[in-house]
Amino acid sequence: MKAAIVGGGVIGGGWAARFLLNGWDVAVFDPDPEAQRKIGEVIENARRSLPSLYDRSLPEEGQLIFHASLSDAVQGAAWIQESVPERLELKHKVLGNLTDLAQSDAVIGSSTSGFKPSELNRDGGRAIVAHPFNPVYLLPLVELVGEKSETERAANILRDIGMYPLIVRKEIEAHIADRLLEAVWRESLWLVKDGIATTAEIDEAIRMGFGLRWAQMGLFETYRVAGGEAGMKHFMAQFGPALEWPWTKLMDVPEFTEDLVDLIAGQSDTQSGHMSIRELERLRDDNLVGLLRSLKKSGSGAGGVISSHESALPHSASASLPITGDRQIPQSWTDYNGHMNEAYYLEAGAAATDRFMELIGADADYVAAGQSYFTVENHLRYLDELKEGERLIITTQVLEGEGKRMKLFHFLKNADSKLAATMETLLLHVDLNSRSSCPPGANVASRLGTFAAKHKNLPLPEGAGRYVGQRSQVG
Amino acid sequence: MKAAIVGGGVIGGGWAARFLLNGWDVAVFDPDPEAQRKIGEVIENARRSLPSLYDRSLPEEGQLIFHASLSDAVQGAAWIQESVPERLELKHKVLGNLTDLAQSDAVIGSSTSGFKPSELNRDGGRAIVAHPFNPVYLLPLVELVGEKSETERAANILRDIGMYPLIVRKEIEAHIADRLLEAVWRESLWLVKDGIATTAEIDEAIRMGFGLRWAQMGLFETYRVAGGEAGMKHFMAQFGPALEWPWTKLMDVPEFTEDLVDLIAGQSDTQSGHMSIRELERLRDDNLVGLLRSLKKSGSGAGGVISSHESALPHSASASLPITGDRQIPQSWTDYNGHMNEAYYLEAGAAATDRFMELIGADADYVAAGQSYFTVENHLRYLDELKEGERLIITTQVLEGEGKRMKLFHFLKNADSKLAATMETLLLHVDLNSRSSCPPGANVASRLGTFAAKHKNLPLPEGAGRYVGQRSQVG
Known part of the structure; x- marks a missing residue:
């Protein structure tokens, strides 16, 4: 699959990274002589953060x-994304050309x-709005507006x-999220202008x-919870009248002097000037990876998107020992x-055990039963x-697999097989x-037995059956 | 220390929980016959989430x-918090009484x-605004307004x-955060009313x-990053003019019919009605604990608040083996x-190793050096x-502590010492x-040696020096 990115910059570069790291070929058209460097920097940021969201490896870039x-750029592209500056006459020109050239x-x-x-298609174009959010390679939201x-x-x-x-559902200027952002931005400008708060304090x-x-x-579900058992109507009865209160007086637009x-800009320098933009980007990305990985545990919001994407990623396979893990090491580890902290070796190893359990049929359904x-x-x-x-690949050898007992030996290797x-x-x-031990079901026992019989002929791995501090044996 | 909570409900109950779990005595005054049940429910939520933010135990409740x-309620209280409904004449009455009764x-x-x-002190009161955010026991923000x-x-x-x-800095209706919330709420009501989006879609x-x-x-630092190397001024030059665009036409207030x-309310039922408020509260709290623990790793925003609070919590001490861990097990484990997942036993054990390293002087400064x-x-x-x-308490016995080697044995016990x-x-x-081994500094070697000498007289713990699957020995 091929995507064409028209107009680089932070947004175009983010689109390029999102497609590229999901295995698409990406063609870029951007007359800016700096485009290659700028997009390269965004992709570099993406490479260190996007794969960290997942506990499986993404497709090959x-x-x-x-x-x-x-x-040339749009030739054969299944997706063409325009991210040129926000001037309607420029958009008309570019989208007109794309309509002619696109398959x-x-x-x-x-x-x-x-x-x-x-507005975009006034001159006969066929574009839809596909409005993403920065950083495009990490935030899942894309607002789509256009023909159903x-x-x-x-x-x-x-x-x-x-x-x-x-x-x-209906086209509207600024779609949904930017209407909300716009409202906050306007109110924040007033707060700074009137000396109520600095940019740092608002943040x-x-x-x-x-x-x-x-x-x-989000907003409504949060308020629903705040309303308690009395429900959303009760919450609105409490909060609704506040709309008529005096502070709505500042709804006009501050003059942009x-x-x-x-x-x-001065307050922003005081607040964040001690870090370069590159450092801020990495801090932001590390935080987002951490937040998203955390939400993945409950499946809430963006965490659910990552889980469902992950479950569609193929497991790596091998002819010899089964591959029970293949992933990138996230910053938070x-x-x-x-x-990598010692505890995450075990987190990765425990995930490999889970994967091996799936392979012998002791999967989520089995646990649920x-x-x-x-x-x-x-x-x-x-x-x-x-x-x-770094990439981490785990393979698993069965040392014992009879009755209630299952003894596994995981090999954790880097991309160079070290x-x-x-x-x-x-x-x-x-x-x-009963929380007490018992033999596995027949299907699980049989599949485990097959692995055990096959692995019985392999040599006992170096380090197996050893206690802590025991010296390596020669021979 | 004693706090008096005047007016229960979700906010008053949240304040009660925040003080109580930080070791304060809490006196509640609320004429609502349901107050005890309602506050009890909030405190129950807090007990399962607030201690989970920390990797040390909080003071005794x-x-x-x-x-x-x-x-009676305000007698001897160092902090008195009024959380009665948002009606000015009621606030005047309650705050007037509090001014008379408070120490x-x-x-x-x-x-x-x-x-x-x-407005609050028009009749001669001396209250300050201390405006918290729900859930008060998890979110750190409190807006303070009043005499410096x-x-x-x-x-x-x-x-x-x-x-x-x-x-x-200056008093203003709705302080800071609620002005922003108000702006988003107003815009969201328009979006729903005009059929652009449902409550679920806005969320x-x-x-x-x-x-x-x-x-x-936050807002400004995010935009600073989005502006890239060109800086905040450049960002504003791009985004500023948008303030004059057509969508600012919806700045009047929708009629609250x-x-x-x-x-x-109907859309909210469709969106969230499959979960009870209690279930939603717990999901919210689990998510918040996960997000906050994640931010704790980078020290960003609220994560930094938790780290600095945690570093002020005392370590547990013991006369026999050193206590190297004392904490509540978070939901995310x-x-x-x-x-508790097997990997988090090691996370807890690794933290105990870190704590033991601190005890022998191999602390953050030592690592930095x-x-x-x-x-x-x-x-x-x-x-x-x-x-x-559950509460988890870890003690540590030194098995070896000479030269480059340090062998520790951690005992992980629950609150019943099991x-x-x-x-x-x-x-x-x-x-x-050099990333290669070498002997420790003299101070560390000496402190480790002292522990090792003392623990040498203890029996070897059951399970030490054993390989995986080795049967227990009798005697």
Whole structure:
């Protein structure tokens, strides 16, 4: 699959990264002589963060090509994304060219944050609005506005690359999210202009309070909970009248003077000037990866999008030992020693045990039906450091697999097949109601037995059956 | 220390929980016959979530007492918090009584979301605004408005109970955060009323996109990053003119008709009606705990507040083996088997190793100066299940502590001193520049040696020096 990115910059580069890291080939057209460097920097940021969201590896990266001609760039592209500056006459020109050059079944998306499809297509174009949010490679939201069958077709493609398409029911200037952002921006400008709060104080008012609520539930569900058992109507009866209160007086637009710009830019320097934009970007991305991985546990909001995308990613396969893990090491797994923390070797190893359980049929349905394996012992040997962003591949050898007992030996290797750790793990099969051990079901026993019989002929791995501190044996 | 809570409900109950779980005695005055049940439910929610934010235990809970008389409730209270309904004449009456009854050095805080101190104190009161955010026991933000020395005094107390006081420079209706919330609420009502989006779609537009940005950076810092190297001025030059665009036409207030209330309440039922309020509260709290624990790793925003509060919590101490861990098990540590996941036993054990390193002087400064201990092997034996919310106490015995080698044995016990797991861990002292092993500094070697000599006389723990699957020895 091929995507064409027309107009680079932060948004176009984010689109390029999102497609590329999901295995698409990406062609870029951008007359800016700096385009290659700028897009390269966005993709570099994406490479260190997007794969960290997942506990499986993403497809192999596609090819990135920069073109000097628009027609070369869009040739054969199934998705064409326009992200040129927000000037209607420029959008008309570019979208007109794209309509002529694009293959007839290509989606033509515009990243516009403000214009409606009827405005964009006034001269006969067929673009839809596909409005993403920065950083495009991490935030799932894309607002889709336009002809119904076209937005639905686009939505399916976006889901395939891990995004969350939101089809807007009626076209309106600025769609949905930017209307809300616009309202906050306007109010914030007043607060700064009137000396009520600085930019830093407004940011704290957001991220110490409702920002945390909105990352997981949004506005209405948060208020529903706040309303308590009395329900949403009760909440509105309480909060509704406040709309008529005096503070709605500031709804006009503050005059956009040079003084106001200087005031805000100066406060922003005081607040964040000690960090470069690159450092801020990485801090933001690390935070987003952490927040998203955290939401993945409950499946709320954006966390659910990642889980469902992940479950569609193929498992790696191998002819010899089964591959039970293949992933990138996220930033949040490293510690003050500058390498992967010891606890996450076990998190990765435990995930490999889970994957092996799936392979023998002791999967989520089996657990839901009341049986599982519980770990009784683990022995980890740390042989080499692993760093953030490295690929980690785990293979598993069965040492015992009879009756209630299952003893596994995980090999944790980096991309160069260098052994970074081993984990020997003993599990007992249990009944989840009585919480006591019992033999597994026939299907699980048989599939485990097959692995055990096959692996019995392999040599006992170096390090198996050893106690902590025992010296290596020669021979 | 004693706090008096005047007016229960979700906000008053949240204040009660925040003080109580930080070791304060709490006296409640609320004529509502349901007050005890309602506040009890909030405190129950807080008990399962607030301690989970920390990797140390909070102080022992204070005493909670309900009073039938206001004067009994405020007697001896250092903080008095008014959270009665948002009607000015009622606030005047209650705050007037509090001014008469309170001890002279008590802080009198009002939870008002809208009124200014000058309005609250029109009849001669001395209250400040101390406006918290729901859930009060998890979100750090408190907006403080009022006389400078009084808000500064209040800020110190709030920091002690893990909150983030934001002193507002000038009084204004609705302070800071609620002005922003109000703007979003107003715009959202238009979007629903005009059929552009449902409540569920607006929530997705928030939590799939900018909600994630705002949980960690707020508005201005996010835009600063989006502006890139060109800086905040450039960003404003791009985005500023949009303020004059057509969508600002909807800045008047939608009429608050019964139809609009029904429309929104109905959509909210469709969106969230499959979960009870209690279930939604728990989902929200689990998500918030996860997000906050995630931000704690980078120290961004609310995560920094938790780290600094945690570092002020005392370590538990013991006469025999050193206590190297004492904490509550967070929800995010449990797995599909309904108990603490095997990987988090190691996370807890690794934290105990870190704490032991601190005890022998191999602390953050020592690591920053270029030396540390790296783990080479771990052996974990899982002896009993641990559940969400249980207390976990870890003690550590030194098995070896000479030269480069340090072998520790951690005992993980629940609150009833029942052994839930053991962890045997072997570490080597390393130079962080050469990444190779070397002997520790003299101070560390000596302190480790003292522990080792003392523990040498203890019996070897059951389970030490064993390989995976080795049967227990008798005698």
